[in-house]
Amino acid sequence: MSAKIIDGNKIAADIRNEVSQKVVIINKTYKNSPGLAVVLIGSNPASLSYVKGKEKDCTDVGIVTKTFRLEENISEEEVLHLIEKLNNDNNYHGILTQLPFPNHLNERTIINSIHPLKDVDGIGIHNAGLLAIESPKFIPATPLGIQQMLLRSNIQIPGKHIVICGRSNLVGRPLSIILSQKTIGGNGTITLCHTGTSNLYKYSLQADILIAATGQPRTITSAMVKPGSTIIDVGINRVEDPSKKNGYRLIGDVDFESVKDIAGNITPVPGGVGPMTRAMLLENTIKAYEFQINEE
């Protein structure tokens, strides 16, 4: 039997539709639009491509967006100055800094300089703290997208054993928090695995929901998966593929071809978690708008 494919593109499209409708209401009610400022430093090709995608997503749903492109060798002071300006600019309700930054810049200093109510990536200290104490304002887009995928696919979370592979600040850690808190979309029993885990099989084989965010292609093989379980693949890895025009294709952290015969549900790569992450950024931008309107 083959697993049910969880269609991230379809769920993300539903969320974008909902966001569009919220934008229409905002337009009518307040006579303006939610705005997202994107700060892009340097010319990393992957970053450029992500930012283009974000611009298109925003435009499609009616969110006003502008990308502020800064030179690779810009000083930290100048970046902080721009963010300060954007913090005070009522046209932009969300501010997103495209990572990674060039090495001479302190990522933390810059991220923490974003006003907590505009931190749509949810990665500043303030929002990380709110999340940890169970009063989140902004949850990082990937964990939030995964939670929405599970909820909208009617996959039960409460009481289930959820094994997360990867403890990053952007994915594994916040995911382990939101899925274990006593909230809708939470109340799961979480095991957090990482590079220091001995015998990953022991844990992965127990998982009702297995979330792979290892950053390594095909870490999760069919021998590691409990029959009928749900597999969420966060990985986006480029592997060479001479048959493709651009010379590569994208694969996940899960060995999709073998695992799909054992799992009950599985997300594909591409077309799984990726589009959900993009959609949740739009949702967070609407949230930012609402926080700021309510503050006035």
Place this chain on the structure above:
Amino acid sequence: MSAKIIDGNKIAADIRNEVSQKVVIINKTYKNSPGLAVVLIGSNPASLSYVKGKEKDCTDVGIVTKTFRLEENISEEEVLHLIEKLNNDNNYHGILTQLPFPNHLNERTIINSIHPLKDVDGIGIHNAGLLAIESPKFIPATPLGIQQMLLRSNIQIPGKHIVICGRSNLVGRPLSIILSQKTIGGNGTITLCHTGTSNLYKYSLQADILIAATGQPRTITSAMVKPGSTIIDVGINRVEDPSKKNGYRLIGDVDFESVKDIAGNITPVPGGVGPMTRAMLLENTIKAYEFQINEE
């Protein structure tokens, strides 16, 4: 075979000695002393007793302390005013608000008003955020004390399966973070269980280190424990005992008498985690002093 008893009183005494020595050096170097301000609202008997204990601990190691006692019906504004004054008072390097507060006060507003560099309990938003992103300044005293107990008892954490029962903001949640981060005293594989967990046995029986912070007496019985494992009991529960002068005695969240025959190491109640929590508050006050000296 009976488990080795982890003597919290002994380890806490070692830590207090270390703190005393640090205070002597501070006295000599800076011609002043670390100070801790305790804010106590109302007259809850348990709170009064805890605060007395803290005063004695401070005095014993040379930390200057003062308890600011406020009336049960004090307004939030007045509490915030006092904390603002203490934030700006160079005699106090740490500020601790004894919980719980009377119901009319917003706990979060008050806790978050403590300056992050004086938040020796480590429970304000800022310190919770720093901890979540793996750059902690202050870690809450109970999780920190448990980590120290394990380290100083030569119980290995990296690669071990650590099952934590309880997800509170003061114990289970921060503990799950510090024991899984890639640091000394971390790198364990953590399963976080809670009231929403179905079949706690399934998880507890796998634990190399089992940490009980359920707030319920004798939740962990001998049938739930893996032979030879380490059992850390965070619970402090009063049960009636007519044979005692005060009519009660303290027991933990673990059924000590039966579990000690199966476990490899176990903490008693009282005399286990409790004294460690008290000792780590002193350690955090020294840390606060050092942060503030370095800021000047």
